[in-house]
Amino acid sequence: MAYTTFSTLSNDALKEPMFFGNPVNVARYDQQKFEVFEKLIEKQLSFFWRPEEIDVSRDRIDFLNLPDHEQHIFISNLKYQTLLDSIQGRSPNVALLPIVSLPELETWIETWAFSETIHSRSYTHILRNLFTDPNEVFEDIVNNQEIQKRAVDISYYYDELIHAVQFMQLHGLDQTDVEYVNIQGKAEKLTLRDIKKKLYLCICSTNALEAIRFYVSFACSFAFAERDLLEGNAKIIKLIARDEALHLNATQQMLNLWADGKDDPEMAEIALECFAEGREIFLKAAEQEKEWAQYLFKDGSMIGLNEQILSQYVEYIANQRMQAIGYEPPFEVKNNPIPWINHWLVSDNVQVAPQEAEISSYLVGQINSSVDSADLSTFEL
Amino acid sequence: MASSFTYNGQEYQLDPNKTLLENLEAQAVSVEFHCRDGHCGACRSILVSGNVDYSTFPMAYLKDGEVLLCCSKSNESINIKSL
Numbered sequence: 079m080a081y082t083t084f085s086t087l088s089n090d091a092l093k094e095p096m097f098f099g100n101p102v103n104v105a106r107y108d109q110q111k112f113e114v115f116e117k118l119i120e121k122q123l124s125f126f127w128r129p130e131e132i133d134v135s136r137d138r139i140d141f142l143n144l145p146d147h148e149q150h151i152f153i154s155n156l157k158y159q160t161l162l163d164s165i166q167g168r169s170p171n172v173a174l175l176p177i178v179s180l181p182e183l184e185t186w187i188e189t190w191a192f193s194e195t196i197h198s199r200s201y202t203h204i205l206r207n208l209f210t211d212p213n214e215v216f217e218d219i220v221n222n223q224e225i226q227k228r229a230v231d232i233s234y235y236y237d238e239l240i241h242a243v244q245f246m247q248l249h250g251l252d253q254t255d256v257e258y259v260n261i262q263g264k265a266e267k268l269t270l271r272d273i274k275k276k277l278y279l280c281i282c283s284t285n286a287l288e289a290i291r292f293y294v295s296f297a298c299s300f301a302f303a304e305r306d307l308l309e310g311n312a313k314i315i316k317l318i319a320r321d322e323a324l325h326l327n328a329t330q331q332m333l334n335l336w337a338d339g340k341d342d343p344e345m346a347e348i349a350l351e352c353f354a355e356g357r358e359i360f361l362k363a364a365e366q367e368k369e370w371a372q373y374l375f376k377d378g379s380m381i382g383l384n385e386q387i388l389s390q391y392v393e394y395i396a397n398q399r400m401q402a403i404g405y406e407p408p409f410e411v412k413n414n415p416i417p418w419i420n421h422w423l424v425s426d427n428v429q430v431a432p433q434e435a436e437i438s439s440y441l442v443g444q445i446n447s448s449v450d451s452a453d454l455s456t457f458e459l
Numbered sequence: 460m461a462s463s464f465t466y467n468g469q470e471y472q473l474d475p476n477k478t479l480l481e482n483l484e485a486q487a488v489s490v491e492f493h494c495r496d497g498h499c500g501a502c503r504s505i506l507v508s509g510n511v512d513y514s515t516f517p518m519a520y521l522k523d524g525e526v527l528l529c530c531s532k533s534n535e536s537i538n539i540k541s542l
Binding site: 114117118121191321323324326327330331334335338397401402417420423424425 | 499
């Protein structure tokens with residue numbers, strides 16, 4: 079089961095499962111087993127943006143005028159998002175590309191991870207503008223206990239899958255000569271079904287990440303901008319939120335295609351078997367996000383948002399996102415406690431009116447408008 | 460007779476040039492939405508009867524009998540309920 083970068087086996091990609099079939103050979107997009115991944119690629123490409131297009135220079139003044147507890151909220155969220163996108167910028171590629179079997183899904187995974195790297199670059203863009211030396215902020219990401227707690231949970235399922243797949247591709251699944259020692263250092267009997275189960279749980283965890291982990295930070299950024307503060311940052315976060323909705327769509331597609339038996343029949347069995355575990359992963363992520371809200375507001379809340387409202391919002395979107403993958407909504411909350419956020423999440427609404435804030439799209443095609451008389455010296459009448 | 464739009468048992472007017480989401484919003488019905496572009500699935504609802512035409516490809520995963528309100532239109536009487 080070694081990985082090959084170009085399998086010479088003539089196979090019909092329309093008959094392959096999403097994962098663990100034959101490796102993809104010809105990158106062809108004229109036909110798709112699951113058209114939605116092709117549509118996702120097209121949409122993600124059409125969303126392309128660069129952090130430098132957004133002017134964040136005014137944010138520095140706003141930031142310096144914030145009271146300490148609001149600076150803590152703003153910076154902590156940026157740190158957490160930096161962590162999330164550090165993981166997402168590489169993990170789908172490392173974990174999923176060696177096992178994917180459909181060309182459209184393979185390219186979607188690469189497109190997805192690439193867009194996460196743009197997000198990471200935008201955090202550097204924001205922080206460079208706020209601090210002369212942003213080093214301290216970045217260094218704290220691996221030292222901050224609150225961020226660490228979450229990092230372990232997110233990376234765990236990816237690491238488990240990557241470890242098992244690497245073993246399988248190097249030694250096969252025979253295990254007579256070399257036994258599999260799992261990531262915790264314990265001997266484990268590994269079958270293809272076990273690895274598929276690790277894949278299923280990994281996608282459950284990634285889905286929870288894309289579904290709710292970003293949204294506490296998003297809400298805070300938009301709440302600042304509702305007060306006309308840190309608008310450059312909010313504009314970037316709006317573009318990030320638009321991308322994340324696509325990424326969430328993709329993980330929901332995978333989970334639903336498996337559960338509905340439209341892909342690998344063994345994955346349908348695993349989806350049933352891991353139904354409760356998948357639910358637990360989601361609930362734990364929701365719990366951690368509520369704890370994060372507690373940490374953010376430990377020294378005081380901000381206008382328009384407090385720990386209680388934010389926790390209710392986490393429960394509200396957790397309900398929605400869990401329903402989307404076939405679970406009963408677990409929380410009581412029925413209405414969106416911060417309905418104004420929806421206007422920040424509209425996809426075709428990313429351009430703002432000139433009087434509201436600086437328009438990012440003008441900066442893309444900007445020209446040098448300073449003209450000196452020397453520039454005209456070669457002109458003759 | 461003009462076509463009607465039944466939503467959660469309540470009857471509303473149906474403008475075939477507007478999306479179903481816009482139809483409801485125009486009649487002061489608050490419906491969940493995010494992307495308004497067919498990819499986030501926030502407006503997923505159940506189609507009880509009638510047919511819809513999509514103006515853009517509905518990317519969100521839909522189970523049988525589900526529709527997206529943000530990118531669908533209808534020119535015949537339609538009955539929809541929320542999830």
